[in-house]
Amino acid sequence: MADSQDLTRRGLMFILSSPSGAGKTTIARKLLAVEDELSMSVSVTTRPQREGEVEGRDYFFKTPDEYAALVAEDAFLEWAEVFGNSYGTPRAEIMDGLALGQDFLFDVDWQGAQQLSQRARADVVSVFLLPPSMEELEHRLRSRGTDDEAVIQGRMARASDEISHWDAYDYVVINRDLEECFDKVRTILHAERLKRERQRGLIDFARELMR
Numbered sequence: 001m002a003d004s005q006d007l008t009r010r011g012l013m014f015i016l017s018s019p020s021g022a023g024k025t026t027i028a029r030k031l032l033a034v035e036d037e038l039s040m041s042v043s044v045t046t047r048p049q050r051e052g053e054v055e056g057r058d059y060f061f062k063t064p065d066e067y068a069a070l071v072a073e074d075a076f077l078e079w080a081e082v083f084g085n086s087y088g089t090p091r092a093e094i095m096d097g098l099a100l101g102q103d104f105l106f107d108v109d110w111q112g113a114q115q116l117s118q119r120a121r122a123d124v125v126s127v128f129l130l131p132p133s134m135e136e137l138e139h140r141l142r143s144r145g146t147d148d149e150a151v152i153q154g155r156m157a158r159a160s161d162e163i164s165h166w167d168a169y170d171y172v173v174i175n176r177d178l179e180e181c182f183d184k185v186r187t188i189l190h191a192e193r194l195k196r197e198r199q200r201g202l203i204d205f206a207r208e209l210m211r
């Protein structure tokens, strides 16, 4: 007899986007630390491995030829050229994981979010984080203390462009306070896991209840 304990669910693709400095990386780290069923999607890249990066954890590092072969066999859910290097999201890892109830976190820009939504709409949940104001965004970028003036100005210009795509997302959260923002993003994840279409076995379970 079906039991609600036995119900498995299909995983989801949780996309977090924001302009640089709006808190995306911090929120992503906090989510990964507390959500066992959520893991970061690991991309393939042709960019050289940086010191401290681990193969399979940060990226799968490939030569341009290996990468081209993967594109040819349609192995990517989405891909992009960024700063002269190629990046792609491996389709098989994600699809196998989703079927097992694994959720994946994607830290991608609006173009990545758009491609993923087009290719896997039913599995995608997209969240856009907005800064409370452009002054606050600039303040946060400066207080990192890692970038020089030209880089900060470049990031501010790109932030404006990124923000213009806010209305393509399923959810928008304004990051006024980190903890409050984190709670809201986590609530979205928890609610989306309960979506009827993601709960496999519900039809049989409900039939059993109605017998």
Ligand code: 5GP
Pocket: 043, 044, 047, 078, 079, 080, 082, 087, 088, 089, 107, 108, 109, 111, 112
């Ligand atoms: P980095 O080389 O510094 O790790 O990443 C450079 C840029 O590539 C970042 O903006 C990052 O979000 C983007 N990126 C990394 N992996 C992927 C991917 O699989 N697809 C897309 N579209 N962008 C990616």
